[in-house]
Amino acid sequence: MAIMVKDLPVDERPRERLLFSGAAALSNTELLAVLLRTGTREKSVLHIAEEVLAHYKDRGLEAIVHMPPAELAAVKGVGKAKAATVLAAVELGRRLSMKAAEHIVVVHDPEDAAHFALPRFRFEQREHFAVMLLDTKNHILGMPDVSVGSLQASVVHPREVFRAAIDYAAAAMILFHNHPSGDPTPSREDIAVTQRLVKAGKIMDIPVLDHIILGRECFLSLKEKGMLS
Known part of the structure; x- marks a missing residue:
């Protein structure tokens, strides 16, 4: 016989733990259980x-970001209404992380630039190449995608x-691209493209x-690694 949440002591139930100790105290399983x-x-x-979570263990927790609603709803015990709740919460979290990066309007170093860009590209499943465009005082003018690949x-x-x-009308630029594998190690092609664009x-x-x-x-940062030229 399965042990239900109502059979647990009150202070062990996910929702009560969240209210008492905060969301950060809960595991991924418990947070998902609160949503379900x-x-x-x-x-x-x-x-x-x-x-x-076990269903997507090979792709990691971030797989939920790109999960089609029908795929999540098909898990026994989830259904359409719960799937909608989970995916809405995931999207809200994604938007909040992007919003938090918006306070960075001036780039002082590679860390500033990366923190601005990471929320946008962290969970992309294809490689995106974008340029951060700067004015003469390194204020961010925009960061358009230039190419989306495989x-x-x-x-x-x-x-x-x-x-x-x-x-x-940019005065300078910083190049960006993501590695869907999660490993930012540059390839020979990455270095060659960089050097070609530096010359241009x-x-x-x-x-x-x-x-x-x-x-x-x-x-x-290729600059920090001495690979920019």
Whole structure:
């Protein structure tokens, strides 16, 4: 017979623990259980939450960000209404993380730039190449996508990169792209593309200040690694 949440001591129930100790005190399973709210006759809500997370263990928790509603709803014990609640909470969290980055309006170092960009690209499943466009005082003018590629690569042409810079009347730029694998280690092609764009920037008088490669929770600055030229 399954142990239901109501059979647990009050201070061990996820919702009560959240209210008493805060959301940060809960595990991923418990947080998901709070969103799912109820289980079934056969399974507790904690058991269903565990099954949802186990279903996506190969892709990690971030797989939920891109999960089609029908796929989540198909998990026994979830259904359409609970799937909608979970995916709405995930999207709200994603938007809050992006909002938190908006206070960075001036770039002083690669960390500032990466913290601005990470919330936007952290969970992307394809490689995106973007340019952060700066004015003469390193205020961020914008960060448009230049190219969206496959799971492993994006195709970048200098013409598209500098067209964006001219459209924004940028004085300088920082290149960005994400590695969906989560590992920001640059490939030989990454370095070659960077060097080609640095040379083009000198000709256009719009310097490329850095190329930052984004993982899921980390980043790598080619400038800091001495790979910019």
